Amino acid sequence: MKERHDPSSSGGIDRWPLGTADPFATSAAAGGGRRRVRHLRRPTVTFAVGWSRGELRPPDPPRGLRQALQCLPYAYRILREGEYGSLVSTGSAIAVPFMLAARSLGIECHYVESAARSDGPSLTGKIVSRIPGVRLYSQYERWAEGPWGYGGSVFDGFGLDETPAIRERSVGRVVVTFGTMRGYPYRRAVNAVHRLLPEFTTADADVLWQVGDTPVDGLPITSSNLVPARELRQAIDDADLVIAHAGVGSSLQFLDAGHCPVLLPRSVKHREHIDDHQWLIANELHARNLAVSRDADALTVDDIRLALSRRVLHSTATPFALRSDLIDARPGQVDVAAPVTTWSDREQTARRRNS
Template sequence: MTTMLVAISGGHLAQLHLLAPRIAAGEEVVWMTDDTAQSRSLLEGQRVVHVPTRPPRDTIGVLRDTRIARRAIAEHDVDRVVSSGAQIALSALIPALVRRVPFSYVESATRVTGLSTTGRLIDRIPSVRRYVQYPNRTSDRWGYALSVFDGYRVETAANAAGGDGSEAAAAIRRAVVTVGGNGEYGFRRLLESAARALPDDAEVLWQTGSTDVSGLAIDARPAVPSAELSAALARADVVIGHAGTGTALAALAAGKVPVLAARSVGHGEHVDGHQDDLAAFLADRGLAIVRPADEITADDLFEASRRRVIRRDDLAPVSI
């Protein structure tokens, strides 16, 4: 049994990588994604088929990438395809339908209250097995089987004490600030806010994506390999990031409750407001401290540093 796992770099790939042991337990796996620092690091040593990195909603690109997917399905004798999106899912879907290969689509956990553009298109294909990642979002067309947020719980450090701004500053020695890997949209407001809130002497990894960082006194890096980022997250006293699924999951996997800010359509930081939904969900469950991008404070960082995240490692495989 060979399963092809299909996802674009960023939060989509991070989610599918986290879900893969439960989705394809004991099976041969081949990945289809774009060639980025994240995908190379995350999927090192695995079978990977690369497609070009394309801008969102690139219809022509989707059609061109169907040829890559068709060859991959044939050459690897793929028995089924599972995707978490985004538009790369459509590139794999077309040849899968032609070859009658079963196709399952897991909507992004970012989509708390509605479907993504890809999800809305997938919704029109009767033969696709469709899943959401929130039990309260099921319908006669969309089921629930698993979620990337399964099994997490938050604890407060036993020796933590309340504090004022000076204590907050003293508590933060290492930090990670990340705006994710979105190549189209910057998030300068978050970087500026984090720079104000962090102590001047803190050791900070700044992962800035396509953000214009001119004039900011930071050691900006547009992209950071997953292994390096994971190591930095594990060492960090606090994680500050945009409210993207990949960023949230990376922080949680490192045992950190992140300080998150949702990107704003009004400020030209994203195509829609779905990050607000994810941020609200995570805040409601205590899995993140959420603030407007302009209003992150040293006390927010101190509060986040007092919390630890633990995840069960005995989650059962699922059939989708």
């Protein structure tokens, strides 16, 4: 039986509602960004938080910086009313207005670049790095230099189960999910998986398809543009195999459930995304043996069998550390030897305040 890690059992956002005595909030995009925050274990301000209050717009397309900046007044009000002492973002456009507002209020800010950025900071990261006083963190030591510190990666908490699983069997439960992003269909991947399904599934296999904006006309499959989050999570937990595009948030969900997923990264060449950052994610997980990554057109049944032969376990990782000194200097003047505060330290402090 697969064991599923429950982030709420170890300080996840569900146990840290906004406005509590813990003066520490996070900002992220809804969905994948929120799952990344769960692995960093903090309460969260997302597009979805304001949306539920009728304040912020629904999530915008990738790099919706102009739309994100329209949230600046709401970010200022949320942070001021919450009386927060610190703010963390895991890398999304919503970080810009929240960190501008936070620094104007004198709130300590930490920007953790997305695990998708293995070769350097994102556009958001470059913008945030110009905001005075924001501490910057890379999840990849190879480019952590200058103002960018290194505190570890969300992927460090996973390892490969050395006990081999059965590779040659046919499976009865498969989840195929290519996200819900509007305007970017991924028919190449749908075609590739459909073509191979008979070679590794039973005749009565239950296959859940979440295809987003991808048309599936002409294919004998039953699919959904959007599967409710709880239903999708349960299907992933119960599945024998997961095949997906290479989003950070969805990949973390698969690893949490013990899967070694088959990742088919979207390609800007085929107009499947705005850039090739999914290849950076997929290549990183493939190098760690936590996923099998292939171009959709090159997918084979051997790739499927390889993923089925692996299981992922939770491993012990060094707690992500934040510099606790308040830096008001210009970007680049970061004292890398400054004292650090770990998540567990902050959780203990918050619990003492609430007791």
